[in-house]
Amino acid sequence: MQLINSEWTITEEEVARKAFDIAYKREISSLIDSVRYKASNLAEIDDMWRLHDFLSVKRHEVDGRYDYHLPMLVFVFAGLVKDGWLNLSELEGLNTDKIAKIAALACM
């Protein structure tokens, strides 16, 4: 099962870029809502440091996740599907082999 260095057609690259951007916007929007909610409920200093820890983790996750390189996109999309930021249907247009790999990895 070859997972990296697969060839991507121009159409597939367009589908991939669009799906990537959709997931990114979706996750960031959800994250902003979470931070607003947590901040509106701050009552004491420990809540504030918990918000700081939360932001540290999320920044690390987001920086690591949204790195657009074609050879690694199968893994990126699998993670996004697994974590609920992307639906497999939004990858329609990729070849069936790639979709199958993404679906399989997302279940691991």
Place this chain on the structure above:
Amino acid sequence: MQLINSEWTITEEEVARKAFDIAYKREISSLIDSVRYKASNLAEIDDMWRLHDFLSVKRHEVDGRYDYHLPMLVFVFAGLVKDGWLNLSELEGLNTDKIAKIAALACM
């Protein structure tokens, strides 16, 4: 000008502890208000990472500042007066030598 290892009477220790706690509550309360305000105005990811950077700096400052050790309290109070978290009048009860040192250091 001896700045550390001064003797503290029981009355002075009571004044110091009270002033320390007042400043702490005042700064934390202000910080919570700032974080709530910044969070309510989050519009994009860069705002969120700026909030994260802000919390990183403040956590470092607060952890460093509020370390209650009598020998260093003159410096701690000078910093709190300088940054507006404590008024000299709230240190009334300390001897005049300590007040003078704190006032002088706060102007540096």
